[in-house]
Amino acid sequence: MSEDIKCKHCGGDVTIDVQKGIYTCNYCGSSSPLPVEELQQIELERNIKQEHIQNIKQKRLNKVQIICIVAIFSIIAIALIFTKLIIPGYKYNKATHLMKDQQYMQAQEIFQRL
Numbered sequence: 001m002s003e004d005i006k007c008k009h010c011g012g013d014v015t016i017d018v019q020k021g022i023y024t025c026n027y028c029g030s031s032s033p034l035p036v037e038e039l040q041q042i043e044l045e046r047n048i049k050q051e052h053i054q055n056i057k058q059k060r061l062n063k064v065q066i067i068c069i070v071a072i073f074s075i076i077a078i079a080l081i082f083t084k085l086i087i088p089g090y091k092y093n094k095a096t097h098l099m100k101d102q103q104y105m106q107a108q109e110i111f112q113r114l
């Protein structure tokens with residue numbers, strides 16, 4: 001672990017530079033190359049972190065997709081309900097039937113008058 005590394009010269013806390021592969025003492029300023037195991041450990045930790053971040057991102061994406069699908073279905077459902085309320089098919093049919101009946105009655109009246 002990076003916390004376990006101490007300065008070889010004074011035993012002080014160090015700052016690790018992964019890019020350069022060295023650690024520098026915060027007190028005496030001396031630099032030493034990082035041990036290979038330490039670099040591997042850091043690399044491993046970084047990979048685990050990245051995997052974790054990717055998992056979180058994927059989960060977030062899945063959530064967004066689910067929300068989008070639910071929203072689309074809700075809009076479709078609401079649209080269907082509204083169209084049925086605004087233009088109810090049965091009422092329309094009733095109206096045409098009534099109109100036909102009226103026309104029929106009028107026609108009958110005309111026939112009776114003849």
Ligand SMILES: [Zn+2]
Pocket residue numbers: 007008009010011012025026027028029030
């Ligand atoms: Zn030191």
